[in-house]
Amino acid sequence: MTATTRAIHLGRQEKPKRGSLLLLIPGIASVVLLGVLPLFIVARNSFAVADDYGGITDGLTFENYAKLLDPVYSKTLLFSLGLGLLNTVVCLVIGYLTSYYIVSRPTNRQGFLLLLVIIPFWTDFLVRTFAWITILGSGGPIAGILGIFGIAGFSVIPSNLAVVLGLLYSFLPTAIFPIYASMRSIDPSLKEAATDLGASWWGVHRRVILPLSSPGILGAALLTFIPTMGVFVIPVLLGGGKDPLVGNLIVTLYTEFRNQPMGAAVSMVLLVLMLASMALVGLALKRSSTKRSSTKRATTKKTEA
Numbered sequence: 001m002t003a004t005t006r007a008i009h010l011g012r013q014e015k016p017k018r019g020s021l022l023l024l025i026p027g028i029a030s031v032v033l034l035g036v037l038p039l040f041i042v043a044r045n046s047f048a049v050a051d052d053y054g055g056i057t058d059g060l061t062f063e064n065y066a067k068l069l070d071p072v073y074s075k076t077l078l079f080s081l082g083l084g085l086l087n088t089v090v091c092l093v094i095g096y097l098t099s100y101y102i103v104s105r106p107t108n109r110q111g112f113l114l115l116l117v118i119i120p121f122w123t124d125f126l127v128r129t130f131a132w133i134t135i136l137g138s139g140g141p142i143a144g145i146l147g148i149f150g151i152a153g154f155s156v157i158p159s160n161l162a163v164v165l166g167l168l169y170s171f172l173p174t175a176i177f178p179i180y181a182s183m184r185s186i187d188p189s190l191k192e193a194a195t196d197l198g199a200s201w202w203g204v205h206r207r208v209i210l211p212l213s214s215p216g217i218l219g220a221a222l223l224t225f226i227p228t229m230g231v232f233v234i235p236v237l238l239g240g241g242k243d244p245l246v247g248n249l250i251v252t253l254y255t256e257f258r259n260q261p262m263g264a265a266v267s268m269v270l271l272v273l274m275l276a277s278m279a280l281v282g283l284a285l286k287r288s289s290t291k292r293s294s295t296k297r298a299t300t301k302k303t304e305a
Helices: 003-046 063-067 071-104 107-122 125-136 141-148 160-184 188-196 201-212 214-230 233-239 246-255 260-304
Strands: none
Touching: 003 260, 063 260, 071 107, 071 160, 071 214, 071 246, 071 260, 107 160, 125 141, 125 160, 125 233, 160 214, 160 233, 188 201, 201 214, 214 246, 214 260, 233 246, 246 260
């Protein structure tokens, strides 16, 4: 290849690269303007000094973060963490059992069962939450059934139980689909091999299905825990706002108290909690990948033997 031909060839390679970079500009600009810049503004406002009306003034202070140690704020943060963990655990348990049932069905029925899971979520989130008010209220079907047995005036709303039920209903599909995707990729022969080797139902799940479906379980935990921390409609409508979550606290600080620096500080704490949970899930996924490889090798060796 002559020098002229080589130069023409290199020039043709550079043009697609430049074109691809130009195509990336709108996406990069959107991420910067809609994601990075607002995040930077909120981070800056979290260290700002509030004026008499809760607005932003010049200056930097750590007082906003120090105020979060006050029982008024720390109680909300701890309650949100506890409720988020509770909802995550319940969603994982029910999502695991549901996913296992769907995977165990014939392939031509699995799509229909998944459709049944997702159909209710074609309705608006707020409408579905109001439906739970009717179901759990004093005039709902549950109160009517209990009235037959002489229990009158029964109502779950407002209560933390209603909030838990609402959170479970709202985030259960986000737990089912990742777990189902992981279980579907498991070779059925591994389960059969474990059963042939004398493993019980629980042994098959503990030694084979749980380790191999751990990526979906961890992903489901992440997709459930993070939105639960930031939700604010369900605690207000089903819980009466008596025990607010972090999302409710942020909305209250921005709208009712009009304290932008404190609202920004709480928002940054919520962001840090989310990033920490993502980091923990990443580490757990790294460890589970090693365990999955060893589980597959051990089961394959036993099967061949």
